[in-house]
Amino acid sequence: MSVLRGTGLGVAVRGRRLIDGIDVELRAGELTGILGANGAGKSTLLKALAGLLPCSGRIALDGRPLHAYSIAERARLVAYLAQGHAAHWPLPVREVVALGRLPHGRGDGPHDDAVIERALHATDIADLASRNVLTLSGGERARVMLARALAVTPRVLLADEPLAALDPAHQIRIMQLLAAEAAAGLAVGIVLHDLTLAARFCTRLVLLGHGRVLAAGAPRDVLGDDLLAAAFGIRAVHFDHDGCTLPVPWQLTGVDG
Numbered sequence: 599m600s601v602l603r604g605t606g607l608g609v610a611v612r613g614r615r616l617i618d619g620i621d622v623e624l625r626a627g628e629l630t631g632i633l634g635a636n637g638a639g640k641s642t643l644l645k646a647l648a649g650l651l652p653c654s655g656r657i658a659l660d661g662r663p664l665h666a667y668s669i670a671e672r673a674r675l676v677a678y679l680a681q682g683h684a685a686h687w688p689l690p691v692r693e694v695v696a697l698g699r700l701p702h703g704r705g706d707g708p709h710d711d712a713v714i715e716r717a718l719h720a721t722d723i724a725d726l727a728s729r730n731v732l733t734l735s736g737g738e739r740a741r742v743m744l745a746r747a748l749a750v751t752p753r754v755l756l757a758d759e760p761l762a763a764l765d766p767a768h769q770i771r772i773m774q775l776l777a778a779e780a781a782a783g784l785a786v787g788i789v790l791h792d793l794t795l796a797a798r799f800c801t802r803l804v805l806l807g808h809g810r811v812l813a814a815g816a817p818r819d820v821l822g823d824d825l826l827a828a829a830f831g832i833r834a835v836h837f838d839h840d841g842c843t844l845p846v847p848w849q850l851t852g853v854d855g
């Protein structure tokens with residue numbers, strides 16, 4: 599079931615089209631990966647879907663135009679995790695995660711506490727709860743910001759490169775977590791650059807090139823040789839393991855051997 603649907607989405611800045619005519623849908627129960635080369639328009643698309651950028655076209659949340667929702671309703675229904683995981687205030691980690699509860703009211707009731715604890719544990723930062731967020735490593739801070747987004751308990755989670763800065767164990771842990779959240783009914787859309795993790799964990803992929811959708815569908819249909827060459831200018835080696843076909847980027851196109 600489509601939860602968030604964008605139709606004919608376009609964003610232009612000073613006459614340049616950053617994304618153009620994009621149709622995309624995020625479905626309940628699915629972890630959708632958004633892929634594409636640097637500058638392809640992934641972050642622009644995610645911000646547009648979150649209602650954070652003026653764009654042309656239509657965005658519907660549960661069948662109703664996104665602009666028909668109040669700001670407060672949108673803050674409860676759509677959680678957006680920005681690229682870069684910047685933190686600006688010297689707050690304890692737990693208070694940063696608790697900010698995710700603010701769209702629901704004061705955020706300090708027993709249910710809020712339970713949601714915050716769950717988010718802290720799910721992202722493996724419970725032992726950092728009292729630390730000043732500004733003193734954390736990049737990967738630790740990335741997990742705090744994801745925990746804050748999870749604490750919103752939204753209908754839709756939009757996360758821009760949530761794996762950036764994470765070690766391999768935490769990459770797997772976070773992808774397992776996002777897949778489990780999706781399986782429990784959340785619609786999840788994430789931008790990522792790791793083709794292997796995308797193939798392994800995402801239920802659907804959207805591949806962008808120059809602000810347009812090159813392909814969308816199941817990972818094995820989107821990560822074929824022709825599309826990888828068109829989107830990234832690479833050739834991949836494909837391994838089959840445990841029912842997954844996993845592409846490993848190998849070389850640039852036009853290179854022999």
Ligand SMILES: Nc1ncnc2c1ncn2[C@@H]1O[C@H](COP(=O)(O)OP(=O)(O)OP(=O)(O)O)[C@@H](O)[C@H]1O
Nearest residue numbers: 611616634635636637638639640641642643681789
């Ligand atoms: N405010 C802006 N003004 C002008 N150009 C912009 C603006 N925002 C983004 N762009 C350009 O639009 C294009 C798409 O940017 P976007 O951040 O969406 O790319 P991306 O696919 O997320 O890239 P990356 O993988 O590097 O994060 C880029 O060429 C970028 O330089």
